[in-house]
Amino acid sequence: MNTDEKISIHYRHGxxxxxxxxxxxxxxxxxENASVEDLGPVDEFHIGGRAASIHFLDQLKxxxxxxxxxxxxxxxxxxxxxxxxxGAKMAGIDLTSEYVEVGQQLCGWVGLSDSIRLQQGSALxxxxxxxxxxxxxxxxxxxxxxxxxxxxAEVSRVLKSGAKFGIYDIMKGNEEELIYPVPWxxxxxxxxxxxxxxxxxxxEANGFVVVxxxxxxxxxxxxxxxxxxxxGAAGGPPPLGLHVLMQQATAEKIPNMVxxxxxxxxxxxxxxxxxxx
Numbered sequence: 073m074n075t076d077e078k079i080s081i082h083y084r085h086g087x088x089x090x091x092x093x094x095x096x097x098x099x100x101x102x103x104e105n106a107s108v109e110d111l112g113p114v115d116e117f118h119i120g121g122r123a124a125s126i127h128f129l130d131q132l133k134x135x136x137x138x139x140x141x142x143x144x145x146x147x148x149x150x151x152x153x154x155x156x157x158x159g160a161k162m163a164g165i166d167l168t169s170e171y172v173e174v175g176q177q178l179c180g181w182v183g184l185s186d187s188i189r190l191q192q193g194s195a196l197x198x199x200x201x202x203x204x205x206x207x208x209x210x211x212x213x214x215x216x217x218x219x220x221x222x223x224x225a226e227v228s229r230v231l232k233s234g235a236k237f238g239i240y241d242i243m244k245g246n247e248e249e250l251i252y253p254v255p256w257x258x259x260x261x262x263x264x265x266x267x268x269x270x271x272x273x274x275x276e277a278n279g280f281v282v283v284x285x286x287x288x289x290x291x292x293x294x295x296x297x298x299x300x301x302x303x304g305a306a307g308g309p310p311p312l313g314l315h316v317l318m319q320q321a322t323a324e325k326i327p328n329m330v331x332x333x334x335x336x337x338x339x340x341x342x343x344x345x346x347x348x349x
Contacts, residue, residue: 076167076194079216079262083146083168085317089177095312106181108156114312115149115178117255118212118240119292119340125150127291128240129209131284131344134158138206141165143195143227144213148175148188155187163205164190165198167216196222200230207231209238212340215256218264220274228278231347237280239343243268245289245336251328255318268341275345284344289333292340296330 073081085091092114093103101110112122120127129150134140136159142151145164148171155162166172169192179188193199195210195217208227217223227237242256244267250260257263268285275282302310309315315322332338 075218075262080167080169082256082258082262083317084170085319086170088147088170088317089174091316092174092178092312095316098311103181106178108152108182108184111147111149111152111178111182111312113310114314114316115147115152115175116211117146117149117314117317119242120288120295122153123295124240124288124291124340125153125211127288128211128238128342129154129158131342132207132209132236132238134160134207136160139163139204141198141200141205141208141227141230143198143208143210144216145175145190146171148172148179148190150209150211151175151188151190152179152182152184155184156182160187160206162188163200164188165193165195166190167192167194196226198226198230202229203232204230205232205235207236207238209240211240212242212256214239214241214243214271215263215265220266220270221277224271224274224278224280228280228347233347235347237345237347239271239341239345240288241271241341241343242338243271243341245339248335248337250332250337253321253325254329254332255314255325265338268343271341271343275343279348280345281348282343282345284342286342287339288342289336289339292333293330296326296333 142164151162151164
């Protein structure tokens with residue numbers, strides 16, 4: 073089994089569409105009446121959910137005339153949010169075929185099938201022509217990719233000159249070993265959390281200029297504190313949330329990630345870079 077297969081299996085659910093339908097029904101929402109906002113708690117698989125997406129994507133200055141690529145799109149939640157909010161045409165790619173298939177179904181539920189095209193594939197071998205996109209982003213993806221230089225080189229290939237590429241990834245905060253399992257990996261075998269400087273070097277080596285960098289660790293700690301309080305007050309998790317994706321492993325993965333954050337081993341970092349003209 074190769075690395076891509078191991079990563080895809082890690083994320084595979086098995087009956088994800090049914091689980092999301094059940095979560096909506098608990099709230100009295102029929103799938104065909106669901107909105108992008110209704111799906112947000114489950115389809116934005118990164119620290120901070122929708123609030124993080126807004127903070128991050130607003131910096132890309134996406135416009136309706138643009139074609140944007142979501143790398144490691146998962147269920148396509150961020151792509152749907154971007155299509156609805158900024159009016160752009162979106163493409164998404166992800167290793168996990170179940171995520172892509174379910175994600176395209178969700179696009180149909182919210183009436184965005186014509187604006188978004190999701191497909192299965194690797195970020196290291198993008199199935200797109202050179203200079204196809206006006207911008208790109210990825211959210212919590214690089215931790216599963218060892219060669220950051222190859223990743224950014226491939227993204228550069230499909231971007232037009234002057235395009236913005238935004239990364240919102242979990243990056244190293246110190247040299248301590250991480251506690252596993254975490255949401256993106258069960259063990260260190262498929263986890264390549266890198267120092268921010270490694271991303272900067274990869275950007276620079278591929279003709280990008282980093283124009284913005286934000287450490288979102290305090291935001292992340294506050295997010296998990298509020299999530300824990302809300303769950304406690306409600307007597308359990310909400311009908312839809314990241315626990316739907318991670319299933320029984322949620323009870324171990326989330327506390328481990330919070331412990332890694334608290335110890336300074338990791339931080340979620342935003343980087344916005346511009347491809348040289």
